Amino acid sequence: MAAMNISELRFLVAEDHDFQRRTLVGLLKRLGASYVSDAPDGASALEMFATPDARIDVIISDLDMPGMDGMELIRRVGESGLPVAIILASSIERAVLASVETMTKAYGITLLGAIEKPVTQSKLEGLISKHKPPQAKSTGTRPASPAIPLEEIRRGLGNSEFEPFFQPKIDLASGELKGAEALARWRHPERGVLGPYAFIDTLEQVGQIDPLTWMMVTKSARQCRAWADVAPALDVTVSVNISASSLAVAGAADHITRLVRDEGVDPGRIVLEVTESTAVGNVGASLETLARLRMRGFRLSIDDYGTGYSSMQQLARIAFNELKIDQSFVMSALESDASRVILESSLEMARRLKVQSVAEGVETRAHWDLLLALGCDMAQGYFIAKPMAAADFARWAAEWKAPE
Numbered sequence: 001m002a003a004m005n006i007s008e009l010r011f012l013v014a015e016d017h018d019f020q021r022r023t024l025v026g027l028l029k030r031l032g033a034s035y036v037s038d039a040p041d042g043a044s045a046l047e048m049f050a051t052p053d054a055r056i057d058v059i060i061s062d063l064d065m066p067g068m069d070g071m072e073l074i075r076r077v078g079e080s081g082l083p084v085a086i087i088l089a090s091s092i093e094r095a096v097l098a099s100v101e102t103m104t105k106a107y108g109i110t111l112l113g114a115i116e117k118p119v120t121q122s123k124l125e126g127l128i129s130k131h132k133p134p135q136a137k138s139t140g141t142r143p144a145s146p147a148i149p150l151e152e153i154r155r156g157l158g159n160s161e162f163e164p165f166f167q168p169k170i171d172l173a174s175g176e177l178k179g180a181e182a183l184a185r186w187r188h189p190e191r192g193v194l195g196p197y198a199f200i201d202t203l204e205q206v207g208q209i210d211p212l213t214w215m216m217v218t219k220s221a222r223q224c225r226a227w228a229d230v231a232p233a234l235d236v237t238v239s240v241n242i243s244a245s246s247l248a249v250a251g252a253a254d255h256i257t258r259l260v261r262d263e264g265v266d267p268g269r270i271v272l273e274v275t276e277s278t279a280v281g282n283v284g285a286s287l288e289t290l291a292r293l294r295m296r297g298f299r300l301s302i303d304d305y306g307t308g309y310s311s312m313q314q315l316a317r318i319a320f321n322e323l324k325i326d327q328s329f330v331m332s333a334l335e336s337d338a339s340r341v342i343l344e345s346s347l348e349m350a351r352r353l354k355v356q357s358v359a360e361g362v363e364t365r366a367h368w369d370l371l372l373a374l375g376c377d378m379a380q381g382y383f384i385a386k387p388m389a390a391a392d393f394a395r396w397a398a399e400w401k402a403p404e
Contacts, residue, residue: 006128010035014045014061014073015089020117024060024089027121031128042068046076056084058112058131060124063090063100071100078107087127088114098336102328113335148191150206153199157211162186162199164220165387168396169239169358169380172372175402179237179271181380182220183387184212204243213246217256221263221270223390228269234397239271239301247274248285253292260298267297271322275303287318294319301358305346323350327361327381334366347374365403 011028013036015021021038028036037056039045042065048056059077063070070088077084086109088100104111113127156162164182171178186194203209220240227234246252260267272293294300301322325346332339343359350357359371362381371379385396 006032007034009033009057009128009131010055011037012045012048012056012059013038014042014059014065014070016040016062016065020062020119024119024124027119027124028060030121031125041065042070042073042076045073058085058087058128060087060089063088063092071103074100074104074109075107078104078109081108083110085110085112085131087112087124089117089119090114091117098332098338101335102332105331148194148198148202150202150208153202154208156186156188156199157215160215161188162212162215163389164216164223164240165389166223166238166393167380167387168385168393168400169237169378170384170400170402172368172376172379177233177236177397177400178378179239180393181239181273181387182216182223182241184216184241185387204245207245209243210246210249213243214255214259216240217242217270218259218263221260221265224269225264226390227394231394231397234394237269237271237299239273241273241303244275244286247289249289250285252289253296256293256298257296267293268299271299271301273301273303273324274318290318304360320355322356322358323353324358324360325376327359330359330361330367330371330381331363333370344374347376350377351375368403 011033013021013024013028015024015038018040021040025036025038037048039048042061045059045061046068059073061070061073068076070090074086077086086104088104088111090100098114101111101114112130115123115127162184165185166180166182168177169179169181170176184196184200186199188194191198199212200209203212217240220238224236224238227236242256249255256272257267260270274290290300299322300318300320301324302318302320303324304326305323323346325343329339329343329346333343334340347357356377358378358380359367359376360380362368362371362379362383364383367381368379368383385400388396
């Protein structure tokens with residue numbers, strides 16, 4: 001999607017310092033902006049933003065403002081769900097600015113970047129050039145409460161309406177397809193394809209996630225076998241997420257093994273992804289299940305590494321084969337020194353532990369190039385492909401070519 005011409009964009013400058021506000025407005029107009037509004041604080045900016053006939057494409061906001069500061073403005077804009085991008089302009093120290101950048105993304109807002117004051121025309125132009133027309137959001141990043149009743153979800157499970165969508169995992173050095181992560185989707189007969197926000201939290205809250213877990217294991221193993229039967233290029237590993245409660249079920253290792261072998265798949269083709277916090281609750285039962293699964297040939301992956309509980313302890317607890325670095329560190333490593341250090345340290349740890357490293361959140365060519373330069377083993381993210389149905393995955397794999 002091409003970037004919009006700057007003359008077509010509508011800007012809102014929120015800055016309490018009169019001279020700096022006038023300077024920013026002047027810079028925008030010199031860059032060719034035709035529509036620029038300005039406000040001396042967050043509350044005034046929010047009033048302009050909330051006007052029914054107003055359309056704001058980009059907000060350029062200071063953070064330290066009297067009354068409603070920039071952080072509250074960002075939160076309120078995020079809660080509105082309207083499609084808008086933000087550029088942060090502030091003189092606060094870089095480490096704090098990086099935290100606010102992460103917060104902005106967490107509120108579901110498109111962040112074009114942050115500029116440390118004084119703002120220059122070239123830096124401002126560089127960030128604006130990243131703007132792409134966003135798609136309208138509903139109301140926030142995900143529903144605050146379950147959108148679908150539990151009984152409806154249960155019926156969907158009983159009718160086997162849930163299925164895995166697959167996102168490719170690519171070997172960075174060779175560019176070859178090596179695996180696929182199975183992500184649960186619900187083909188609802190009236191609502192269409194629904195993501196996990198519509199059912200995961202509800203099932204976990206009532207302790208009924210296990211039926212979905214077993215269904216995903218079965219259907220993922222079945223698809224793994226089907227791909228291997230039709231094309232050598234599709235003879236890949238398939239990763240399945242295993243919930244903490246499912247691991248603690250008595251006989252879970254036997255059940256998972258039976259489900260996979262009944263589909264004619266060797267356990268070595270299945271990667272079971274567990275979050276760092278998985279073995280925290282019922283430690284003994286969870287670790288026993290994981291040890292049994294590892295002994296039977298399954299590969300184990302620590303998912304979302306760096307975001308969970310007691311990371312280092314989990315590294316020693318679980319006999320894992322794969323370290324999956326959380327997308328938040330990958331996506332921000334190009335701008336945040338702290339995220340890059342964490343990314344580099346995680347990759348070095350994986351090398352020293354002799355396990356495979358996988359980076360999530362590879363959204364641009366720049367992310368791909370960085371991970372390749374840092375020696376990461378595998379990559380996964382929208383730059384490669386979004387999660388897709390099994391048939392679409394097979395067609396995608398036949399056409400995939402790694403970036404040169």
